[in-house]
Amino acid sequence: MAGWRQAVELAMTDEEIETLTALSRSRTEPARRVSRAAMLLAYRETPSFFAVGRRLGAHHQTVQRCVERAAADGALAALDERPRPGKEPVITPAAKAWLVSLACDKAKEHGYPHELWTTRLLARHAREHGPGAGHECLAHLVQGTVCKLLGQEEIKPHKVRYYLESRDAEFEQKMAEVLYVYREVQVLKKAAARSKKSDKPVAIVSYDEKPGIQAIATTAPDLPPVPGVHATFVRDHEYKRHGTLSLLAGIDLLTGKVHALVKDRHRSREFIEFLKLLDAAYPARTAIKLILDNHSAHISRETRAWLDTRPAGRFQFTFTPKHGSWLNLIEGFFSKFARSVLRHIRVTSKHELKERVMAGIDEVNRRAVVHTWSHKLAEAT
Numbered sequence: 001m002a003g004w005r006q007a008v009e010l011a012m013t014d015e016e017i018e019t020l021t022a023l024s025r026s027r028t029e030p031a032r033r034v035s036r037a038a039m040l041l042a043y044r045e046t047p048s049f050f051a052v053g054r055r056l057g058a059h060h061q062t063v064q065r066c067v068e069r070a071a072a073d074g075a076l077a078a079l080d081e082r083p084r085p086g087k088e089p090v091i092t093p094a095a096k097a098w099l100v101s102l103a104c105d106k107a108k109e110h111g112y113p114h115e116l117w118t119t120r121l122l123a124r125h126a127r128e129h130g131p132g133a134g135h136e137c138l139a140h141l142v143q144g145t146v147c148k149l150l151g152q153e154e155i156k157p158h159k160v161r162y163y164l165e166s167r168d169a170e171f172e173q174k175m176a177e178v179l180y181v182y183r184e185v186q187v188l189k190k191a192a193a194r195s196k197k198s199d200k201p202v203a204i205v206s207y208d209e210k211p212g213i214q215a216i217a218t219t220a221p222d223l224p225p226v227p228g229v230h231a232t233f234v235r236d237h238e239y240k241r242h243g244t245l246s247l248l249a250g251i252d253l254l255t256g257k258v259h260a261l262v263k264d265r266h267r268s269r270e271f272i273e274f275l276k277l278l279d280a281a282y283p284a285r286t287a288i289k290l291i292l293d294n295h296s297a298h299i300s301r302e303t304r305a306w307l308d309t310r311p312a313g314r315f316q317f318t319f320t321p322k323h324g325s326w327l328n329l330i331e332g333f334f335s336k337f338a339r340s341v342l343r344h345i346r347v348t349s350k351h352e353l354k355e356r357v358m359a360g361i362d363e364v365n366r367r368a369v370v371h372t373w374s375h376k377l378a379e380a381t
Contacts (some may be wrong), residue, residue, distance in 0.1 A: 095135035174321035207250035256368035
């Protein structure tokens with residue numbers, strides 16, 4: 001007859017009890033860890049393998065093994081499986097290093113028409129060329145093993161993540177010049193709040209172009225939402241293109257007013273037309289300062305020739321650095337305009353598109369919002 005089982009003395013710290021309690025209530029931890037945490041907590045209250053097993057619906061020997069391991073190795077160590085020797089890895093470290101090195105190349109560098117590897121292509125290449133490179137263990141390599149090995153090294157050769165190379169040696173200096181203009185805007189706003197007028201009237205305009213606005217027409221009427229049938233507007237997949245337009249816009253950073261033109265293109269002549277629009281919009285003594293990028297139309301011979309016809313100091317340009325369009329506040333306006341007025345827009349002609357874009361600008365100006373740049377402004381000292 002078997003003897004009575006001796007109760008195992010199980011000591012746990014407050015931190016371990018707190019951790020086990022949290023694990024026993026978890027909905028995301030593996031079931032085995034949750035079950036073992038509950039066993040240890042239950043055994044701490046009632047040191048009986050049979051009682052805990054009955055309470056939790058587990059065999060008493062399962063509870064005993066869990067408690068004995070907790071007493072020997074620690075309560076938290078008892079939650080996981082013991083390490084097992086397992087089978088010797090088939091893929092040798094040298095073969096794995098060869099495969100990882102191969103994955104860091106482009107597929108086209110190895111004679112394939114593909115730009116990048118797919119895991120299936122990489123597995124096939126390793127099967128065909130691995131044994132010849134001295135790695136016989138790769139002769140039967142499968143796609144799943146490739147995914148596992150690359151995952152261990154956190155390599156994803158089938159994906160591309162983009163970066164932007166800095167190509168402007170004077171980026172910091174040009175950025176500082178733009179930030180100084182924003183600082184001037186801040187100073188002018190504070191002066192206006194104190195009812196102090198500047199000696200020289202100034203208008204500061206953030207300008208850019210938004211090209212490629214598509215004039216797209218539907219080929220069948222849109223169907224409105226119908227309760228219980230379809231919750232959204234329903235649109236036929238087919239459409240008809242009528243061409244594209246460019247929006248030339250500048251936002252006055254002191255008043256929030258948007259000056260805009262809609263043209264077929266955005267060459268020097270269109271940019272000069274926009275400058276004429278600004279010239280007519282402000283009094284003759286006002287200095288008009290523009291923040292804009294280095295588009296060829298902004299620095300062309302035609303543009304410079306027209307600027308020479310204006311009084312000295314009438315127009316002053318501050319250029320953003322190359323790949324520094326994020327420094328221009330007008331970009332935020334374009335983003336919001338595209339997500340509101342231009343979103344899902346359908347028109348019957350380019351003329352209608354132009355009218356609706358200008359109507360959208362008028363709507364913005366009726367509720368003008370003064371844009372403020374604050375990021376890194378404190379560094380423009």
